């Protein structure tokens with residue numbers, strides 16, 4: 001089987017596992033599913049069998065051509081998901097987004113999907129276990145970082161099960177896992193989303209520094225008391241709520 005490394009191609013071949021993933025997604029005939037990176041169609045065939053409305057986006061032109069031949073009823077969009085405009089898809093229903101994601105683009109893709117959550121019902125992804133652990137990490141743990149804060153701001157995130165390297169061809173070096181991301185129906189809002197994102201990014205770009213140093217320019221020494229924060233805290237010690245509070249406090253101070 002030819003594989004293109006630059007497209008992060010590790011194809012699923014363990015049929016029991018493919019069935020387990022499809023059962024977990026459990027697509028219904030009245031739902032609209034978007035599969036990212038269908039490859040040779042391992043999971044795609046089971047999604048088609050559920051009779052849901054299915055669109056797939058594949059960057060590899062040879063694989064896209066193969067899918068059009070082998071699954072003629074499938075709507076294959078040949079595109080780079082990172083450039084894809086989600087508004088091109090019918091918006092009568094919110095999407096269920098699924099995929100065994102190319103690991104090299106998984107984090108930028110997840111951030112792009114966060115910008116399109118109004119159109120998304122839920123997401124099920126195969127990712128490197130390490131990335132899943134970062135998504136679900138709690139404060140004051142080594143895996144906690146920008147990806148944890150931003151994922152937990154937008155979604156309820158659950159690690160469902162791990163997938164060993166042997167389930168793929170070619171065999172990756174690392175263990176993978178399935179994560180479910182469920183957009184929060186109601187959430188504590190950052191009034192200025194861009195500012196919130198900037199504060200989280202800046203704090204974790206200097207994660208060894210205290211937030212007193214890393215967030216200079218956003219909060220002054222006198223603000224720590226109002227925010228009930230310890231000046232000696234580092235980025236990893238702050239909860240999602242702390243980051244929202246800092247952003248909203250800064251917005252209020254600026255207005």
Ligand code: SAM
Nearest residue numbers: 007010011012037038039059060080081100102
């Ligand atoms: N779903 C298949 C499976 O489980 O066997 C293939 C998974 S493989 C890890 C990732 C797939 O995503 C490949 O088919 C690859 O060509 C495709 N891909 C990689 N980068 C992509 C991108 N930017 N946009 C869309 N598809 C991409």
